[in-house]
Amino acid sequence: MTLEDFQRQVSGLLLRHRSLMDVLSKHVQSAASVNRAVTKAVTECGCIELHARRQDFRSDLGIEELKLKLDHHISGSLCENCRDVLKFELGRQFFYMSALANLLDIRLDDVLEQESKKCATLGIFNMT
Numbered sequence: 001m002t003l004e005d006f007q008r009q010v011s012g013l014l015l016r017h018r019s020l021m022d023v024l025s026k027h028v029q030s031a032a033s034v035n036r037a038v039t040k041a042v043t044e045c046g047c048i049e050l051h052a053r054r055q056d057f058r059s060d061l062g063i064e065e066l067k068l069k070l071d072h073h074i075s076g077s078l079c080e081n082c083r084d085v086l087k088f089e090l091g092r093q094f095f096y097m098s099a100l101a102n103l104l105d106i107r108l109d110d111v112l113e114q115e116s117k118k119c120a121t122l123g124i125f126n127m128t
Contacts, residue, residue, distance in 0.1 A: 003098075003108040010098040023099045030093035037086045047079035 014023075041048050052073040078086065101108050 003112060006094075007098050007102055007108055010095055011102045014099050014102070018103075020100075020103050023096060023103055027093065027096040027100055030089065030096050033089045034086070034093055037082070037089045041078055041082040041086070045079060045082050046076075047082050048074055048076040051075060 042050055050073050098108060101111070
């Protein structure tokens with residue numbers, strides 16, 4: 001299935017929340033649900049742990065060395081249940097992102113292509 005196919009599918013399914021304001025609020029709510037699912041994986045299930053600390057960005061290291069040195073702060077891996085919950089919540093978030101794009105006449109294929117080109121051009125400086 002392509003992004004275009006998915007957007008068409010969402011457009012056909014979205015009945016109750018066709019207002020831009022409804023879709024915006026549902027998109028934000030779905031993002032909060034993603035955050036909550038990750039939080040529960042840490043605090044209730046314990047399948048993953050966070051060990052966050054200041055990142056050590058040393059100017060004397062090259063880009064590849066920094067990539068190896070920098071930490072994502074996660075230990076462990078999602079259990080099957082937490083993974084399923086998180087996939088569900090990410091799917092819901094993707095649904096409402098697609099609905100928002102539909103309402104504003106934006107093709108997600110175009111967004112993905114534009115972002116990919118930007119990543120290719122800017123490399124690691126893309127989101128810094």
